[in-house]
Amino acid sequence: MAEKSNFSPENKTLPFSAIIPFIAQFIKKNNYFLITTHIDSDADGLGAQVGFFYLIKNIGKEIKVYNHEKINQRLEFMIPPKFLDVYQYADENSRERDFDFFDEYLKKASLLILDNSEVNRLGYLGEYAKQNKIPWLSIDHHDLTPARHILVDSGYASTCEIIWDVYRFLEIPIQPEAxxxxxxxxxxxxxxxxxxxxxxxxxxxxxxxxxxGINPNEIFRNFYENSPIKRLQVLSEMVTNSRINTDRKYIIAELTQDLKKKYSLEPGESEGMVSQFLAYRDIELAVLIRETDEGTLKASLRSTKEINVAEFAARFNGGGHKNAAGLAMDEPYLPAKEKLIQALMDFIN
Ligand SMILES: [Mn+2]
Known part of the structure; x- marks a missing residue:
C-alpha cells in the first residue's frame, strides 16, 4: 500500500498524514511520558522509542521507558547509552516493584504505546493499565481500525517512519543517535x-x-549478516531431513529438541528460518514444525501468492495473515506432528 500523495517532481512538498497533528498535540499537551511497546520488543518498536525519547528530551520534558523485557542482545547495537538510563523492564520477580513504579509515575505521566495497540500485549504494564483504567494512546502502523486513542496509519512502513514525520511536523532537529x-x-x-x-x-x-552520518551497510550487516554459523548448520540438517516437493512447491521442515541441543541453539536463533525457504522458486509453501521445550508442537507457515496459510492455521486454532501464520498443538510432539502432516497433505492436495 503505497502512500497516496500529491508529491511529485513538480510539487516537492510531502504531505502529512492526518494522525501527525494529533500526535503533535499530545506531545504539547503533556509534560511527563511513559512509553512502552509490545511484548518481544522489536527493532521498530525500540527505534521508535529511542526517537520519541530524544524528541521529548529535546523540548525539555520528562520521559521514562518501560518494556516487558530486557533489550534483545541482537538489537543492542542500535540503542544509545542515554536511553538505557531511563529504560526499565520486567522480570519474574519485579511485578510488585513495577506496579509501585506505575502507581507513582502514572500519577503525572501519560501512557503512550508505540508500534502496538493491544493492552493485552504489554505484560505487567498492560495488566496495571486495565486494572486501574489508565487512559492510553497508541501510535501504530498495523492494519487496524482507528479510534480516538489509537492513532494509526497503515500507509507507514514502520512506526519509526511516523516518528520521523513527527520531527518533521514539529520542526525539531534530530540527534544523530535518534x-x-x-x-x-x-x-x-x-x-x-x-x-x-x-x-x-x-x-x-x-x-x-x-x-x-549513518552507515547503511553497518546497519544492514547488524540485521542480515550477523547469524552464528551454527544457524547454517542447523538449517542444513533441517533441509536434509525435510520433505520437499518441487511439483507441488512445498517444503516441510522440522526443528527437534535434539537438533536444538546438538548445536546449542538459543531461543530466538531460529527466528526467520521458515521465511528463508521462500527464497527459492521451487517453494511456494514453507512449513517449519518445532518441538517445544515442553515437548509439544508449534508450527510456522509461510506462503506466496494465493495459498492462504492463515486459513489452514485456523483449523488448529492458530492465526496470522494469508501468507504468514502460526499454530500450536498442546499435545505430545510425535502424534501431533503426524496429525499435522496429514492435515497438510489434505490441504495441499
Ligand atoms: Mn512495526
Whole structure:
C-alpha cells in the first residue's frame, strides 16, 4: 500500500498524514511520558522509542521507558547509552516493584504505546493499565481500525517512519543517535526497503536520516549478516531431513529438541528460518514444525501468492495473515506432528 500523495517532481512538498497533528498535540499537551511497546520488543518498536525519547528530551520534558523485557542482545547495537538510563523492564520477580513504579509515575505521566495497540500485549504494564483504567494512546502502523486513542496509519512502513514525520511536523532537529535508531527500525520493518509498504516517503525519510552520518551497510550487516554459523548448520540438517516437493512447491521442515541441543541453539536463533525457504522458486509453501521445550508442537507457515496459510492455521486454532501464520498443538510432539502432516497433505492436495 503505497502512500497516496500529491508529491511529485513538480510539487516537492510531502504531505502529512492526518494522525501527525494529533500526535503533535499530545506531545504539547503533556509534560511527563511513559512509553512502552509490545511484548518481544522489536527493532521498530525500540527505534521508535529511542526517537520519541530524544524528541521529548529535546523540548525539555520528562520521559521514562518501560518494556516487558530486557533489550534483545541482537538489537543492542542500535540503542544509545542515554536511553538505557531511563529504560526499565520486567522480570519474574519485579511485578510488585513495577506496579509501585506505575502507581507513582502514572500519577503525572501519560501512557503512550508505540508500534502496538493491544493492552493485552504489554505484560505487567498492560495488566496495571486495565486494572486501574489508565487512559492510553497508541501510535501504530498495523492494519487496524482507528479510534480516538489509537492513532494509526497503515500507509507507514514502520512506526519509526511516523516518528520521523513527527520531527518533521514539529520542526525539531534530530540527534544523530535518534536518527540511527529510527533508520535501523525502518530497515527492520521494511526488510531493508523491499516489503510492500515501502513507499516514496519511506525513502525520503531514510535519505534524510542518512544526513546524520549513518552507515547503511553497518546497519544492514547488524540485521542480515550477523547469524552464528551454527544457524547454517542447523538449517542444513533441517533441509536434509525435510520433505520437499518441487511439483507441488512445498517444503516441510522440522526443528527437534535434539537438533536444538546438538548445536546449542538459543531461543530466538531460529527466528526467520521458515521465511528463508521462500527464497527459492521451487517453494511456494514453507512449513517449519518445532518441538517445544515442553515437548509439544508449534508450527510456522509461510506462503506466496494465493495459498492462504492463515486459513489452514485456523483449523488448529492458530492465526496470522494469508501468507504468514502460526499454530500450536498442546499435545505430545510425535502424534501431533503426524496429525499435522496429514492435515497438510489434505490441504495441499
Ligand atoms: Mn512495526
Amino acid at each position: 536518527a540511527r535508531a529510527l533508520y535501523a527500525g525502518m530497515v527492520a520493518d521494511t526488510g531493508n526497503f523491499r516489503y510492500p509498504k515501502t513507499s516514496l516517503r519511506t525513502h525520503i525519510a531514510a535519505g534524510e536520516l542518512l544526513m546524520y
